[in-house]
Amino acid sequence: MLSVKNLSMRYQEATFDAVQDISFELERGKKLAIVGESGSGKTTLLKLLAGLFDPNAGDIHLNDSRVLGPAHNLVAGHPHIRIVLQDYGLKKNQSLKENLQHPLRYFTAEEQNEKIAVLAKIFHIQQLLDRKSYQLSGGQQQRAAIAAAFAASPQVMLMDEPFSNLDVLLADHIRMFMMKEIRKTKTSLIFVTHQTTDALALADTILVMRNGKMVQMGTVEEIYDQPVSPYVAALFSDINFFRFSKLEDLKLKGYKPCEKELGNNFIAAIRSHDIEVLTKGKGLSKAVVLRKEFHGDQYKLFLRLPNKLQLKAFTTDISIQEGDVVKLNFTFEDLLLFPNQTTLDV
Numbered sequence: 001m002l003s004v005k006n007l008s009m010r011y012q013e014a015t016f017d018a019v020q021d022i023s024f025e026l027e028r029g030k031k032l033a034i035v036g037e038s039g040s041g042k043t044t045l046l047k048l049l050a051g052l053f054d055p056n057a058g059d060i061h062l063n064d065s066r067v068l069g070p071a072h073n074l075v076a077g078h079p080h081i082r083i084v085l086q087d088y089g090l091k092k093n094q095s096l097k098e099n100l101q102h103p104l105r106y107f108t109a110e111e112q113n114e115k116i117a118v119l120a121k122i123f124h125i126q127q128l129l130d131r132k133s134y135q136l137s138g139g140q141q142q143r144a145a146i147a148a149a150f151a152a153s154p155q156v157m158l159m160d161e162p163f164s165n166l167d168v169l170l171a172d173h174i175r176m177f178m179m180k181e182i183r184k185t186k187t188s189l190i191f192v193t194h195q196t197t198d199a200l201a202l203a204d205t206i207l208v209m210r211n212g213k214m215v216q217m218g219t220v221e222e223i224y225d226q227p228v229s230p231y232v233a234a235l236f237s238d239i240n241f242f243r244f245s246k247l248e249d250l251k252l253k254g255y256k257p258c259e260k261e262l263g264n265n266f267i268a269a270i271r272s273h274d275i276e277v278l279t280k281g282k283g284l285s286k287a288v289v290l291r292k293e294f295h296g297d298q299y300k301l302f303l304r305l306p307n308k309l310q311l312k313a314f315t316t317d318i319s320i321q322e323g324d325v326v327k328l329n330f331t332f333e334d335l336l337l338f339p340n341q342t343t344l345d346v
């Protein structure tokens with residue numbers, strides 16, 4: 001079990017904490033995704049967890065042993081925690097094979113060769129083993145760094161944007177391997193990602209950060225279905241926000257009040273794919289199609305309501321053209337309501 005308590009860190013000469021009072025626990029074999037806007041403190045938190053930085057406050061324990069930063073450790077890091085950073089951390093002047101051999105140094109030469117052959121095949125780096133790592137492309141280095149991390153069989157694997165540079169043709173295959181291996185070895189995985197679809201698809205729980213603080217942590221379903229703020233909701237899907245000053249304004253549109261105390265200022269949000277676009281029949285509102293974008297399996301529409309508000313929706317109807325008037329429908333159950341919001345903080 002990884003346990004993090006009241007962790008804070010401020011960079012030298014900075015005037016704010018890059019990570020502020022973060023606490024959580026992660027059980028063995030579980031997968032946690034860290035998401036948040038750029039500069040929210042994700043990488044700093046990951047490096048703290050790896051023991052690469054000294055926190056200003058708080059502590060980290062892996063089972064009973066404390067994860068100590070460079071001030072207490074001659075060699076930075078913890079023996080059972082492995083981190084793959086965005087610069088991949090390969091030894092530049094060593095061959096890829098040597099990079100893979102290092103974490104396997106306690107195995108016999110025969111076992112090392114066997115394990116390297118398996119990893120090289122999975123990560124499509126068989127032809128590259130004799131090359132120095134600086135002679136590899138970004139994507140090749142990333143695959144090699146992930147392979148080296150798996151060779152080390154850590155208890156906790158930390159990864160910064162592990163899928164950012166992976167070829168689409170290889171990404172699914174590598175993700176499948178990683179998830180299978182993690183399940184088999186009961187490794188705990190913590191990964192930072194900008195792709196919130198990856199966070200939802202691969203993690204058990206998600207930690208959302210903003211300005212160094214944790215704004216929400218929960219299961220993937222909780223984070224998606226019950227976001228605590230417009231910021232969290234906007235991270236996970238294409239969404240439309242509407243500000244209401246009083247409940248009556250929404251009731252006028254046929255909405256039946258829920259249990260939630262909304263206050264005098266609240267925000268209602270509807271995900272773009274929860275809006276049905278109709279060319280015939282009745283809808284809740286009319287809208288003009290301002291712009292249409294092809295997204296492969298569907299079109300994204302940018303629409304203007306009669307009250308001039310704009311929103312986005314998706315359709316598969318190829319007949320809809322820019323300038324057309326369409327009808328919109330959605331069910332009130334799909335509305336996300338954020339009470340007492342004075343600002344739309346996304």
Ligand SMILES: Nc1ncnc2c1ncn2[C@@H]1O[C@H](COP(=O)(O)OP(=O)(O)OP(=O)(O)O)[C@@H](O)[C@H]1O
Pocket residue numbers: 011012014018036037038039040041042043044045
């Ligand atoms: N070496 C540093 N010295 C001072 N401030 C830093 C340093 N590194 C990062 N910061 C600041 O700390 C904050 C958190 O940075 P961090 O890299 O952890 O964010 P992040 O969420 O990983 O961002 P991104 O998604 O853009 O990679 C940011 O405001 C950043 O500008």
